[in-house]
Amino acid sequence: MSDILVKIRDLHFSRGTRKIFDGLSMDIPRQGVTAIMGPSGTGKTTLLKIIGGQLRPDQGTVEVDGLNVHKLSTKQLFELRKRMGMLFQSGALLTDLSVFENVAYPLREHTRLNEAMIRHLVLLKLNAVGLRGAAGFMPSELSGGMSRRAALARAIALDPMMIMYDEPFTGQDPISMGVLVSLVSELNSALKICSIVVSHDVPETLSISDYAHIISAGKVVESGDPESLRNSKSEWTRQFIHGVADGPVPFHYPAKPLLEDLYG
Amino acid sequence: MFSRLINKIQHLGVVTIAVFQRLGSASVFLLEVVASCPGVFVKPSLLIKQLYSVGVQTLIIIVVAGLFVGMVMALQSYYALVDFGAEDSVGVMVALSLLRELGPVVTALLFAGRAGSALTAEIGLMKATEQLSGMEMMAVNPMQRVVAPRFLAGVFSMPLLATIFSAVGVLGAYLVAVELLGLDSGAFWSQPQDKVDLYLDLYNGIIKSVVFGVVVAWIAVFEGYDCIPTSEGLGQATTRTVVHSSLAILFLDFVLTALMFAK
Amino acid sequence: MTSRKIEILVGLFVAASIAAFFMLAMSVSNMSSYSGGESYQIKANFDNIGGLKVRSPVAAGGVRIGRVVDIEYDNESYVASVTMEVSAKYNKFPLDTAASILTSGLLGEQLLGFEPGAEEDYLKDGDVIDLTQSALVLEQVIGQFLYSKADE
Numbered sequence: 105m106s107d108i109l110v111k112i113r114d115l116h117f118s119r120g121t122r123k124i125f126d127g128l129s130m131d132i133p134r135q136g137v138t139a140i141m142g143p144s145g146t147g148k149t150t151l152l153k154i155i156g157g158q159l160r161p162d163q164g165t166v167e168v169d170g171l172n173v174h175k176l177s178t179k180q181l182f183e184l185r186k187r188m189g190m191l192f193q194s195g196a197l198l199t200d201l202s203v204f205e206n207v208a209y210p211l212r213e214h215t216r217l218n219e220a221m222i223r224h225l226v227l228l229k230l231n232a233v234g235l236r237g238a239a240g241f242m243p244s245e246l247s248g249g250m251s252r253r254a255a256l257a258r259a260i261a262l263d264p265m266m267i268m269y270d271e272p273f274t275g276q277d278p279i280s281m282g283v284l285v286s287l288v289s290e291l292n293s294a295l296k297i298c299s300i301v302v303s304h305d306v307p308e309t310l311s312i313s314d315y316a317h318i319i320s321a322g323k324v325v326e327s328g329d330p331e332s333l334r335n336s337k338s339e340w341t342r343q344f345i346h347g348v349a350d351g352p353v354p355f356h357y358p359a360k361p362l363l364e365d366l367y368g
Numbered sequence: 369m370f371s372r373l374i375n376k377i378q379h380l381g382v383v384t385i386a387v388f389q390r391l392g393s394a395s396v397f398l399l400e401v402v403a404s405c406p407g408v409f410v411k412p413s414l415l416i417k418q419l420y421s422v423g424v425q426t427l428i429i430i431v432v433a434g435l436f437v438g439m440v441m442a443l444q445s446y447y448a449l450v451d452f453g454a455e456d457s458v459g460v461m462v463a464l465s466l467l468r469e470l471g472p473v474v475t476a477l478l479f480a481g482r483a484g485s486a487l488t489a490e491i492g493l494m495k496a497t498e499q500l501s502g503m504e505m506m507a508v509n510p511m512q513r514v515v516a517p518r519f520l521a522g523v524f525s526m527p528l529l530a531t532i533f534s535a536v537g538v539l540g541a542y543l544v545a546v547e548l549l550g551l552d553s554g555a556f557w558s559q560p561q562d563k564v565d566l567y568l569d570l571y572n573g574i575i576k577s578v579v580f581g582v583v584v585a586w587i588a589v590f591e592g593y594d595c596i597p598t599s600e601g602l603g604q605a606t607t608r609t610v611v612h613s614s615l616a617i618l619f620l621d622f623v624l625t626a627l628m629f630a631k
Numbered sequence: 632m633t634s635r636k637i638e639i640l641v642g643l644f645v646a647a648s649i650a651a652f653f654m655l656a657m658s659v660s661n662m663s664s665y666s667g668g669e670s671y672q673i674k675a676n677f678d679n680i681g682g683l684k685v686r687s688p689v690a691a692g693g694v695r696i697g698r699v700v701d702i703e704y705d706n707e708s709y710v711a712s713v714t715m716e717v718s719a720k721y722n723k724f725p726l727d728t729a730a731s732i733l734t735s736g737l738l739g740e741q742l743l744g745f746e747p748g749a750e751e752d753y754l755k756d757g758d759v760i761d762l763t764q765s766a767l768v769l770e771q772v773i774g775q776f777l778y779s780k781a782d783e
Contacts, residue, residue, distance in 0.1 A: 156505055185507040196502030199494075210506050258506075413634060420637045424644045463659045528648035535651030538659055560659040565686070570655055 109134040109266060109298045110155060115164035117147070117154065124150055125161070126322035134265075136314035137292050137299045141306065143344070143353070146319050148302040149193070152268045155300075156188060157181050169265065186214055189259030189267040193274065195251035197243040203230070203254045204239040210261045229257040232294075233287060249280030256287065266298040267291070273305040281305075285312055306345055310334070318344060394590045401589065404509065404516040414517040422483045422518065423525030429478055430529045431536050437474060438537030441465055442544040446551075455549075459556035460563045462541040467564065467573045468629065471534035473621050476580035479526060480613035484588040487518050488609040491592025492602040500593075515589050522585025523578065530577035572628045579620060584613045669719035670697060671756035675730045675743075676710040681766025682741040683732055689715045691745040696721045699743060715743060725750035731764035741766060 110132035117125040124147035132138045140148055153159045155166055157173045166173045171184060197206045207226045211217060217225070230236040233253040243251055252272060259267055269288060273281050289312040292299040303309045310316065310330040317327045318341060326333065326341045333345055343351035359365065408415050445461040491514065494500050500510045546553045564570070588609050595605035680702060689697040697717035705712050717724075727748030734741055754760070 153501075158501065158504055182507040182509075185505055188505065190502070190505040192498045192502055194498055196498040198499055198502075199497070210508075213506070213508050255502075416638055416641050417634070419641045419644070424640050427644060427647075459659075463655075467655065467659075528645060531648045531655065532651045535654050538655065557658055564659050566656060570652075574652075 107134055108132065109169055110300070111165075111167040112155075113165050113167075115154070115166065116162045117150065117159070117164075118162055119150075124322055125164075128164070128319070128323055130317050130324050130327070132298060132300060133315065134298055135296055137289065137301060137312050139309045139313040139316035140300060140302045140319060141304055141309060141316060141344070142319035142325075144304060147322070148304075148319065149270050151319075152190065152270055152300070152302055155268065156185065156190060186210075186262055187265045189262070189264040191252065191255050191259050191267065191269045191272055193271045195243070195248075195255040197246075197251055197255055197258070199243050201243075202239070203235065203241050203243070203246070206243070206254060207258045207261055210258065214262060225261070226257075229261055230254075232260070232291065233257045234283070247280075249276055249283065252276075252280075252284060253287065256291075260291065260295070263295070264297065266300065269299065269301045269303070271303055272301065273303055273308050281308060288312055306347065310345075320344075393594070394586070397590050397593065398586050400511055401516055401519050401586075404511040405520055407509070407512040408516045408520055411513075414513065415520055418517045418521035419525060422487065422521040423528060426479055426483045426525070426529060427532070429482055430475055430533050433474060433478055434471075434533035434536035435540040437470055437533075438462060438466065438540030439544045441470070441537065442541035442549070446545065446549055455551060456555035457559055458541070458545045458549075458551060460559045462545075463538055463560040463564050464569060466534040466537045467569045469621070469625070470537065471530045472573050472576035472580055473617060475530040475533045475577060476526065476584060476617045477614055479522075479529060479581075480584045480588070480617065481610050483522065483525070484584050484609050484613050485606040487522065487585070487588040488592040488595070488606045489602060491515065491518070491589060492595040492597070492605050495593065495595060496597035496599075496602060515593060519585045519589050522588065523581040526581025526584070527574050527577040530580075531574065534573065568629070572624075575628075576621065576624050579624060580617050583616050583620060587613045587616065670716040671719060671722065672700070672714060672716055673754055673756075673758055673760060674712060674714050675760040675763050676705070676708070676712050677732065677763050677765045678710060679765040679768055680711045680713060680741075681732050681768065682734075683713065683743065683766065684741075687740075687742050689717060689743045689745065691721065691724075691747070696745070713743070722753060722755075724754045726752050726754060726758070727762060728754060728760060729762035729764065730760045732766035734767075 108131045110130075112128060112130050112132075115125045115128040116123075128151075130140075140151065142148055150159065154161055155168065155173065157176070160174055168184060168188070171180070173181070173184070176184060197203070198209065201209065204226055207229055208222050211222050211225060215222075227236055227239065230239055233256050235250060235253050235257060238246070238250060238254070243254070246254060256267075272284055272288065276284060285308050288299060288301060291297075292312075301309055301313065310333070313330055315327070315329055316333055318325045318333070320340065326336060326338055328336075333341060336342055336345065340352040342348070343353060349355055360368070441462045442458055445458045446455055449455045449457055449461070491500075494510075494514060500514065503510045503513060542553070542556060545551045545556055591605040591609045591612075595601045683699060683702065685699055685702055687699045688695045689699060697715055699713055699715045701714035703712050703714075704710075724745060725748040727750045729746040729748065731744050731746065732741055733744045748762070
């Protein structure tokens with residue numbers, strides 16, 4: 105049982121003519137919260153989809169728990185996915201099922217447990233995220249934060265070995281944000297799993313991460329634990345981590361000099 | 369001026385290739401859907417639910433439309449035949465028109481507009497809200513759970529609906545011909561009994577409606593699955609479903625009629 | 632909407648369409664001519680069959696008793712040979728029954744009419760009717776009429 109759960113080597117991926125990943129390599133440890141951060145549009149969601157086998161890289165390998173994801177047969181891939189939980193940005197709850205039914209869905213599909221056991225498990229999972237009282241609601245009746253929590257309960261239904269979070273904190277009010285942040289951290293330590301958080305909410309994400317990778321232009325720019333990233337020597341990393349308005353990523357979109365534009 | 373012409377031709381070429389490419393990906397999609405169909409019968413409740421939303425909910429439109437179409441046919445046939453003293457043949461005319469053509473075709477057009485667009489919208493919305501992705505990541509095959517049941521429901525519902533349409537149409541025609549216009553009810557029923565053939569007319573009509581069902585269901589689920597996952601993309605997809613289905617129905621109707629009813 | 636209610640409605644839907652199918656099959660189509668049960672075959676030769684077609688009705692006294700199943704032109708004897716199936720319950724046609732091609736209704740639908748003769752033996756499967764009257768060909772009728780007028 106190696107220390108590293110997800111091993112990505114020399115990943116190349118393009119969408120149309122745009123090159124999204126250009127020789128990306130990273131290691132994600134088996135236990136702990138690992139953050140993958142970067143500016144919008146760097147393909148962080150795409151990376152999660154590649155790890156989950158939904159997208160195929162043009163080049164390079166992705167290994168999860170020693171298995172090369174893209175060389176698996178469909179059946180083997182489905183078996184692997186049962187051990188992965190994924191929390192989508194929008195929650196992705198099935199809209200025609202109640203919260204309870206949504207969380208029960210993976211249990212009903214993949215296990216042969218009887219109804220009583222399923223009910224116990226579902227209620228326990230919902231309790232872990234604080235939504236046991238909302239079990240009967242339909243997804244359309246939930247607020248954004250609540251539907252993410254419900255989706256989280258669903259993601260842990262099968263007790264996976266890793267959970268991937270796609271921008272979990274984006275657009276949340278302070279209380280929901282606080283709830284989600286503490287949930288990610290507590291679940292990770294309680295279940296002793298690997299949590300991969302893809303985000304660009306730097307303060308929140310770094311506050312719970314054990315390790316972080318920063319991606320830009322299709323490669324890993326810097327990796328390290330939160331403290332070392334905050335004190336990084338790299339200008340680029342400093343601009344990103346501290347949210348500085350002008351730096352390696354310029355404030356002004358490339359244009360003629362101002363005087364020329366006004367009087368030229 | 370010449371270069372503009374070249375550009376137009378080039379554009380036409382690009383569009384044509386894009387059409388073929390889309391047709392190809394749609395065909396591959398159809399094969400995947402058909403391959404997932406046997407899996408649906410493992411969990412028939414999905415199919416039943418779709419039969420309800422696709423079939424039962426289209427029933428009202430079909431019954432009302434069938435009634436009015438039958439009534440209009442009776443009126444028009446009467447006006448056409450009464451000059452020849454052949455008004456007793458109204459029953460035959462209506463029955464043949466409904467069973468051979470109007471039943472399958474009008475039902476299919478209404479079905480494409482109501483149920484087809486609804487299927488596209490449902491699947492497209494599930495794609496846009498990442499529910500399909502979510503299912504994949506939960507190791508559930510969205511083809512089997514979402515697409516195939518809807519496809520099968522469309523294929524099964526069409527012949528059922530077309531039969532009901534024709535039957536209601538004949539009844540509507542009866543109401544108009546016998547009650548309203550005063551034709552002899554015996555003649556109304558007995559002439560078709562001679563002229564309308566069980567195999568040639570009734571069965572062929574059903575075969576037509578099955579073919580239409582496959583085509584409409586195919587287009588509807590494909591457009592939904594393939595749509596651009598934004599609200600505009602969804603709107604475009606549902607429009608495409610209705611337009612393409614309607615054109616395909618009319619074209620296939622011609623082909624099938626030529627094959628089936630040629631002497 | 633509980634799943635039980637849904638199942639009931641779907642069941643009703645399917646039942647309704649089956650009922651519609653039977654209604655159409657029984658009352659509107661010629662299903663009875665297919666389920667007519669036993670039948671026997673008779674042949675008859677005509678000079679001209681006019682508009683008679685395969686599946687045209689065969690009637691006696693105006694009542695439908697069978698249908699035409701095959702029409703062929705005999706190259707040897709230069710006649711049109713018509714094969715028909717008659718329902719087995721009408722098995723008492725004498726050997727000298729006459730078969731004529733009649734027109735029913737104004738739309739010109741043609742049918743084969745049987746006029747029973749007086750013989751004692753009855754037509755059996757495979758028999759050939761000798762007494763036949765061909766269809767009226769419009770040109771011949773007009774020609775006859777003109778000649779008869781000219782004679783007067």
